Amino acid sequence: MNGMLHGFGVAFAFEARKAVASRVMVSITVLLLAGVAAIALGMLLAAASGQEQVLAKLGPIGELDGWARLVGVVVQVTAAGGLGAFGVALSWMFGREFADGTVSALFALPVSRPTIALAKLTVFGVWAAGVAVLLTVVVAVLGFAMGFGATDAAGVVELARVPALAALTALIAVPAAWAATIGRGLLPGIGATVVIMVVAQVLAVSELGTWIPIVAPALWAIAPASVPTAALLTVPSVPLVFGALCALAWSRLQLDW
Amino acid sequence: MSAPAARIEASALVREFRGGAGVHGLDLTVAPGEVHAIVGLNGAGKTTLMRLLLGMLRPDRGDVRIDGVDVQKAGPETWRRVGHLVDHPLAYAELDARANLRAAARLHGLDRQEAAAAVDAVIAEFDLARYADVRASRLSLGNRQRVGLAAALLHGPRLIVLDEPTSALDPAGVILLRESLLRRVAAGAGVLVSSHHLDEVARIADRITIINDGRAIGTLDPSGVDLERAFFAAVHADDRARSAA
Numbered sequence: 001m002n003g004m005l006h007g008f009g010v011a012f013a014f015e016a017r018k019a020v021a022s023r024v025m026v027s028i029t030v031l032l033l034a035g036v037a038a039i040a041l042g043m044l045l046a047a048a049s050g051q052e053q054v055l056a057k058l059g060p061i062g063e064l065d066g067w068a069r070l071v072g073v074v075v076q077v078t079a080a081g082g083l084g085a086f087g088v089a090l091s092w093m094f095g096r097e098f099a100d101g102t103v104s105a106l107f108a109l110p111v112s113r114p115t116i117a118l119a120k121l122t123v124f125g126v127w128a129a130g131v132a133v134l135l136t137v138v139v140a141v142l143g144f145a146m147g148f149g150a151t152d153a154a155g156v157v158e159l160a161r162v163p164a165l166a167a168l169t170a171l172i173a174v175p176a177a178w179a180a181t182i183g184r185g186l187l188p189g190i191g192a193t194v195v196i197m198v199v200a201q202v203l204a205v206s207e208l209g210t211w212i213p214i215v216a217p218a219l220w221a222i223a224p225a226s227v228p229t230a231a232l233l234t235v236p237s238v239p240l241v242f243g244a245l246c247a248l249a250w251s252r253l254q255l256d257w
Numbered sequence: 258m259s260a261p262a263a264r265i266e267a268s269a270l271v272r273e274f275r276g277g278a279g280v281h282g283l284d285l286t287v288a289p290g291e292v293h294a295i296v297g298l299n300g301a302g303k304t305t306l307m308r309l310l311l312g313m314l315r316p317d318r319g320d321v322r323i324d325g326v327d328v329q330k331a332g333p334e335t336w337r338r339v340g341h342l343v344d345h346p347l348a349y350a351e352l353d354a355r356a357n358l359r360a361a362a363r364l365h366g367l368d369r370q371e372a373a374a375a376v377d378a379v380i381a382e383f384d385l386a387r388y389a390d391v392r393a394s395r396l397s398l399g400n401r402q403r404v405g406l407a408a409a410l411l412h413g414p415r416l417i418v419l420d421e422p423t424s425a426l427d428p429a430g431v432i433l434l435r436e437s438l439l440r441r442v443a444a445g446a447g448v449l450v451s452s453h454h455l456d457e458v459a460r461i462a463d464r465i466t467i468i469n470d471g472r473a474i475g476t477l478d479p480s481g482v483d484l485e486r487a488f489f490a491a492v493h494a495d496d497r498a499r500s501a502a
Contacts, residue, residue: 007333010363010364011364013363014360014363014364017352017356017360018349018351018352021349021351021352021356022351023351100345100349100350101344101345102345102347102348102349103345104313104343104344104345105342105345105346105347105361105405105408107311107312107313107341108311108312108313108336108339108341109336109364109365110332110333110334110336110337110364110365110366111333111364111366112333254313254314254315255308255313255314255344256274256314
């Protein structure tokens with residue numbers, strides 16, 4: 001057991017080092033934060049100027065004010081854009097080993113491949129938690145810059161939905177890691193991300209799929225009242241199932257392509 | 258329990274791919290203190306064989322034992338004694354040479370202090386000091402291969418498996434590798450190395466096995482005078498025999 005934990009610590013440090021040194025993870029972080037902030041700001045300004053198309057797109061959120069409107073827009077954008085960012089990050093973390101050929105160096109080591117796969121997922125989780133916190137900070141700065149600190153002081157509690165939605169979205173992106181492994185490259189992971197995104201968004205817009213774990217976060221972003229807490233608690237089943245599948249796939253891996 | 262006679266032993270190894278390529282019943286051993294070279298043309302099955310030996314592929318039939326332990330059941334204690342470079346070196350583009358080597362040392366089971374000492378030693382051994390702080394993405398192919406070889410050897414493995422280790426090395430790198438392997442062999446390591454550069458292999462091999470069409474078809478005398486002629490004669494004779502069959 002100690003050996004396993006030691007191996008996990010080594011693998012975690014190794015994967016964290018790669019993630020920190022890579023421009024890919026930094027770029028995804030910056031693009032996600034800047035993208036969500038820019039889109040949210042643009043939509044809010046357009047809605048404030050009375051553009052009917054934007055108001056129609058916002059739906060019930062368009063009738064809200066202050067923090068609730070800002071956070072409503074941010075979580076909707078994050079449910080789709082964040083999923084893309086998290087899926088691309090996982091696709092890179094797992095798929096790059098095959099695309100770069102480095103996977104062969106991960107065989108015949110005292111640290112097992114499933115341990116390395118779980119370390120990758122853990123690094124992803126830590127990074128995603130950091131992104132959730134940073135996104136919340138960015139949204140808070142945006143809200144205070146728009147004057148909500150004075151005009152809607154009580155509404156600031158709405159901000160709590162931002163990290164919650166970002167974390168839930170990161171959890172449902174984990175199948176991308178499994179797809180990148182069995183497809184042995186980045187593209188299968190990105191493809192899986194697109195499929196999850198389309199299914200989640202289409203069903204959520206139709207207000208269907210409350211109890212489908214990959215749909216619940218997007219639905220909660222659009223219509224929080226329609227998704228009970230118990231439905232959100234089913235979301236961790238996605239990383240549990242696909243994390244286990246991922247570890248199994250790395251355990252059974254062969255260089256036979 | 259007596260020590261196993263072989264660092265690695267493959268028996269009746271078979272792994273066949275669609276189209277007929279693969280390894281078709283191959284026996285092979287590497288003894289402690291021995292350099293065993295395998296030579297063959299491209300597509301002869303050398304890399305497939307090495308992948309089977311290291312658990313990168315599962316055999317259809319036959320088995321592989323490292324220090325007497327079945328590869329399919331090998332645990333950390335077995336793998337920490339193995340160093341390999343097959344296909345791609347452990348050299349991540351975003352990490353500098355030192356960080357790659359430190360990662361390799363830790364992944365091979367060395368603790369922090371051991372890893373730091375081993376990295377310093379192997380950087381000196383492979384003359385990598387100038388490149389220690391350079392990202393692998395900016396290294397030449399040859400220097401990246403030096404980093405990969407250093408990563409495979411820095412933990413003092415007892416079994417070393419290297420596929421075409423000199424393919425991108427300059428002459429100085431070839432000499433460094435040769436001397437490095439001989440030092441480890443003198444300390445009891447067993448080395449399996451593949452190559453199609455017969456002269457360079459012959460300089461350090463104790464045994465040379467010819468691989469053709471996934472089979473061991475004969476041996477070459479490392480002290481022989483015209484290895485290339487003997488190699489091609491064996492390969493062509495085997496090709497003719499298979500065509501006639």
